[in-house]
Amino acid sequence: MDDMDFIELDGVEKVFDVRRRTGFMRRERRQVRAVDGISFRVPRGEMVGYIGPNGAGKSTTIKMLTGILTPSGGRLRVAGIDPSRERTRLAHRIGVVFGQRTTLWWDLPLRDSYRLMHRMYRIPDSRFRENMDRCVELLDLGALLEVPVRQLSLGQRMRGDIAAALLHDPEVLYLDEPTIGLDVVSKAKVRGFLRDLNAERSTTVLLTTHDLTDIEQLCKRVMVIDHGRLMYDGALAGLHEVGESERTLVVDLERELPPIELGSEPSVRVVKVEGPRQWLAFPAATSAAPLVARIAADYPLVDLSVREPDIESVIAKMYASDSAA
Amino acid sequence: MRLYAVVAAGGFRRYATYRVATLAGVFTNTVFGFIMAYTYIALWDERPHLGGYDMSQALTYVWLGQALLMTCAMMGGGFEDELMERIRTGDIAVDLYRPADLQLWWMAGDLGRAAFHLLGRGIVPMVLGAMAFDLALPGSPWTWLAFLVSVALGVVVSFAVRFLVALSAFWLMDGAGAMQIAWLAGLFFSGMLLPLNLFPGVLGDVARVLPWSSLLQVPADVFLGTYAGWDLAGAYAFQAGWAVALLLAGRLLQSVATRRVVVQGG
Amino acid sequence: MEGVVAAEPGNGFAKRSRPAEGVRAYGLIVAMWLRSTMAYRASFVMTAVGNFVATGFDFVAIMLMFTHVDVLGGYTLPEVALLYGTSATAFGLADLVLGSMDRLGRRVRDGTLDTLLVRPVPVLAQVAADRFALRRLGRITQGLLVLGYALLVLDVQWTPLKVAMLPMTVLSGAAVFGAVFVVGAAFQFYAQDASEVQNAFTYGGTTLLQYPPSVFAKDLVRGVTFVVPLAFVSWLPALYVLGRDYPLDLPRWVAFLPPLVAVGCWVIAGLAWRVGLRAYRSTGS
Numbered sequence: 051m052d053d054m055d056f057i058e059l060d061g062v063e064k065v066f067d068v069r070r071r072t073g074f075m076r077r078e079r080r081q082v083r084a085v086d087g088i089s090f091r092v093p094r095g096e097m098v099g100y101i102g103p104n105g106a107g108k109s110t111t112i113k114m115l116t117g118i119l120t121p122s123g124g125r126l127r128v129a130g131i132d133p134s135r136e137r138t139r140l141a142h143r144i145g146v147v148f149g150q151r152t153t154l155w156w157d158l159p160l161r162d163s164y165r166l167m168h169r170m171y172r173i174p175d176s177r178f179r180e181n182m183d184r185c186v187e188l189l190d191l192g193a194l195l196e197v198p199v200r201q202l203s204l205g206q207r208m209r210g211d212i213a214a215a216l217l218h219d220p221e222v223l224y225l226d227e228p229t230i231g232l233d234v235v236s237k238a239k240v241r242g243f244l245r246d247l248n249a250e251r252s253t254t255v256l257l258t259t260h261d262l263t264d265i266e267q268l269c270k271r272v273m274v275i276d277h278g279r280l281m282y283d284g285a286l287a288g289l290h291e292v293g294e295s296e297r298t299l300v301v302d303l304e305r306e307l308p309p310i311e312l313g314s315e316p317s318v319r320v321v322k323v324e325g326p327r328q329w330l331a332f333p334a335a336t337s338a339a340p341l342v343a344r345i346a347a348d349y350p351l352v353d354l355s356v357r358e359p360d361i362e363s364v365i366a367k368m369y370a371s372d373s374a375a
Numbered sequence: 376m377r378l379y380a381v382v383a384a385g386g387f388r389r390y391a392t393y394r395v396a397t398l399a400g401v402f403t404n405t406v407f408g409f410i411m412a413y414t415y416i417a418l419w420d421e422r423p424h425l426g427g428y429d430m431s432q433a434l435t436y437v438w439l440g441q442a443l444l445m446t447c448a449m450m451g452g453g454f455e456d457e458l459m460e461r462i463r464t465g466d467i468a469v470d471l472y473r474p475a476d477l478q479l480w481w482m483a484g485d486l487g488r489a490a491f492h493l494l495g496r497g498i499v500p501m502v503l504g505a506m507a508f509d510l511a512l513p514g515s516p517w518t519w520l521a522f523l524v525s526v527a528l529g530v531v532v533s534f535a536v537r538f539l540v541a542l543s544a545f546w547l548m549d550g551a552g553a554m555q556i557a558w559l560a561g562l563f564f565s566g567m568l569l570p571l572n573l574f575p576g577v578l579g580d581v582a583r584v585l586p587w588s589s590l591l592q593v594p595a596d597v598f599l600g601t602y603a604g605w606d607l608a609g610a611y612a613f614q615a616g617w618a619v620a621l622l623l624a625g626r627l628l629q630s631v632a633t634r635r636v637v638v639q640g641g
Numbered sequence: 642m643e644g645v646v647a648a649e650p651g652n653g654f655a656k657r658s659r660p661a662e663g664v665r666a667y668g669l670i671v672a673m674w675l676r677s678t679m680a681y682r683a684s685f686v687m688t689a690v691g692n693f694v695a696t697g698f699d700f701v702a703i704m705l706m707f708t709h710v711d712v713l714g715g716y717t718l719p720e721v722a723l724l725y726g727t728s729a730t731a732f733g734l735a736d737l738v739l740g741s742m743d744r745l746g747r748r749v750r751d752g753t754l755d756t757l758l759v760r761p762v763p764v765l766a767q768v769a770a771d772r773f774a775l776r777r778l779g780r781i782t783q784g785l786l787v788l789g790y791a792l793l794v795l796d797v798q799w800t801p802l803k804v805a806m807l808p809m810t811v812l813s814g815a816a817v818f819g820a821v822f823v824v825g826a827a828f829q830f831y832a833q834d835a836s837e838v839q840n841a842f843t844y845g846g847t848t849l850l851q852y853p854p855s856v857f858a859k860d861l862v863r864g865v866t867f868v869v870p871l872a873f874v875s876w877l878p879a880l881y882v883l884g885r886d887y888p889l890d891l892p893r894w895v896a897f898l899p900p901l902v903a904v905g906c907w908v909i910a911g912l913a914w915r916v917g918l919r920a921y922r923s924t925g926s
Binding site: 393394395396398399400402403406407409410411413414416417418421422425551552555556558559562563568569573574575 | 708
């Protein structure tokens with residue numbers, strides 16, 4: 051292993067036998083390829099977004115990377131370790147945060163959960179104190195340490211969980227939906243912390259999310275998975291191109307008018323009209339400036355705004371173009 | 376009325392979805408039935424006609440106990456934990472504003488559950504028991520019907536007790552303690568451990584007039600044909616009397632609790 | 642790679658034996674549950690008393706039976722009390738240490754088992770320590786009380802060997818029941834809702850052993866001697882102490898086998914656990 055191949059997957063597969071009840075006693079067996087030949091490399095210190103619709107194979111991949119599940123085929127290494135064969139050895143080198151399942155102790159003060167991590171991972175005392183201080187400061191946990199976990203808000207608990215996953219200095223951090231259900235302030239805190247962690251400790255981070263802003267703010271690289279296959283691997287900007295995704299220009303006119311027509315721009319079209327407000331879709335890769343200029347010249351413009359595509363629509367577009375090709 | 380029928384059907388379906396759990400429970404009931412049956416054989420070998428039962432009646436009592444254990448919720452039935460949790464968290468306020476009566480709502484659900492447990496957990500152990508041992512099964516369909524009526528009354532009594540105790544969560548910090556006492560009393564005084572007519576002296580007299588005897592002892596005696604004519608009416612009256620008294624007590628407590636919730640605003 | 646190995650935090654511990662690591666992790670997690678329990682002290686006292694009373698009812702039922710008879714299956718009340726005391730205490734110990742393993746099915750169903758699989762300690766230890774319930778001391782207490790009563794009133798010629806057999810019986814019996822808990826949990830990797838099946842063998846098993854073997858049908862006695870070896874928990878050693886005959890034609894020395902049987906049970910339980918966990922890790926459910 052070298053640092054460029056810190057996480058390596060070569061044709062990794064996971065096939066499940068699914069038994070379904072089709073009648074009172076009858077059952078039907080069929081095979082589901084949850085992960086269908088995925089290959090990628092992640093160098094040490096990179097932050098990667100791993101996205102896709104529900105049931106696409108995201109969490110199955112994460113479970114294989116953490117050693118929870120054994121792959122049905124292919125080769126998989128994390129820090130040179132085969133996760134499924136040396137699960138406990140790998141556990142010392144990875145941190146995992148499951149967005150909706152806390153690993154903190156419900157009825158005990160937050161600090162007690164960290165004490166358990168200290169002893170369970172056999173973290174040297176000085177290291178533990180240092181990491182603890184750092185997490186407490188950067189994640190703003192100082193006032194929460196003596197509070198029973200059940201009394202913490204969702205955002206506080208998530209920060210607590212992230213700290214718990216980092217006390218043993220993991221080289222890789224897996225985050226499954228780390229910002230789900232959090233308020234704007236908590237989201238910003240979590241993102242800021244992850245960015246610092248990655249920059250200062252060069253911890254490799256792999257995160258799954260439904261929130262495109264997570265990716266935009268944190269990850270230079272994004273992988274899209276669906277039906278168990280890697281559909282895209284590259285920069286976020288490139289994803290818009292591949293998917294031919296569209297941004298939306300929201301135009302407020304002085305009064306109600308028929309849909310805007312721009313004969314010279316065939317790729318722009320009005321998708322919605324509501325009183326004096328109109329929505330125009332245009333390719334994400336093109337600039338909005340000339341378009342705005344054209345409209346301003348021909349129509350009584352009051353206000354306008356540009357909306358970025360969300361993750362679902364980007365992926366949906368990607369399929370549309372994929373099946374057309 | 377239709378609303379409560381729907382709630383009851385929901386209670387039935389909720390338990391019916393767990394097929395594997397039902398199968399596992401039937402297995403356990405059957406194993407316990409066998410163990411208990413052999414100990415009763417040893418006891419009645421030593422003292423034939425103990426408590427007025429002959430051997431096959433005693434064995435029938437064992438298997439009825441296994442069949443009704445879940446139906447009459449002698450070890451707890453589930454809804455009470457949920458109700459107490461709702462009281463504890465304050466969600467109960469939502470229930471009180473529902474256009475349905477709190478007590479009837481929960482009773483309908485529990486009756487649905489009981490119906491499922493009678494079919495799903497009751498029939499198979501009884502059949503297996505009857506195949507392995509010589510049981511005193513009623514010959515007349517009327518006795519079977521009379522038994523079902525008695526079981527239904529037993530379920531209502533069981534519900535009324537658990538509802539009453541669950542409401543204590545309005546006043547007690549930890550209602551689980553009260554529920555535990557009720558549960559222990561139910562286990563002891565229902566006749567699940569041993570038929571109540573084997574309890575000595577005053578203990579036996581007291582046990583027989585407590586509400587819990589409606590859960591197993593009375594239905595079992597109806598099944599075994601102990602009651603005929605007016606005696607049967609008396610047995611029903613005993614069960615129904617407890618059912619009405621406990622339901623009324625629950626209703627009274629409910630209205631006090633409701634006022635409390637409304638005053639405190641939840 | 643060489644350079645990395647030296648810096649690897651987990652590596653220095655790879656040589657520690659897995660059982661020792663498991664016991665250590667078990668202790669750490671149990672300590673957390675004890676602390677959680679003590680956060681609700683009143684509730685703990687109440688449930689412990691409830692556990693004591695509920696499990697004690699089994700002996701109350703036996704006492705009620707003996708108000709009508711002098712012997713049951715040819716055994717007197719003190720003799721039955723010895724059978725009861727040994728098996729109830731043995732089962733109580735197993736229940737205290739491993740009794741929460743029947744929650745495994747729920748953990749598989751709601752996916753929280755995965756959070757245990759990313760920890761650097763054996764999963765078995767984590768599942769065994771899960772929801773450790775100190776209230777189960779109630780069952781041990783009543784078992785010991787009945788055992789104490791039996792020892793006080795029994796008319797037995799005590800020899801050093803017979804005295805030594807008592808702790809051996811209770812500890813081996815606890816180990817046998819413990820193995821049953823592990824096998825039951827392993828079964829839940831396949832059938833998540835089937836936790837009640839193991840109740841038949843654990844709670845059912847201890848109920849069975851509380852009565853003399855002469856009460857039961859020969860086939861049932863054969864089953865719990867040769868198939869699920871519960872007879873070694875209390876019947877065989879206790880009958881030796883009492884100087885009574887076992888209903889099956891077995892040599893006297895089988896009374897000394899419980900420790901070996903316990904080891905055998907744990908070998909099987911360990912295998913069952915490994916097979917179950919492997920199945921989970923290849924199917925994920």
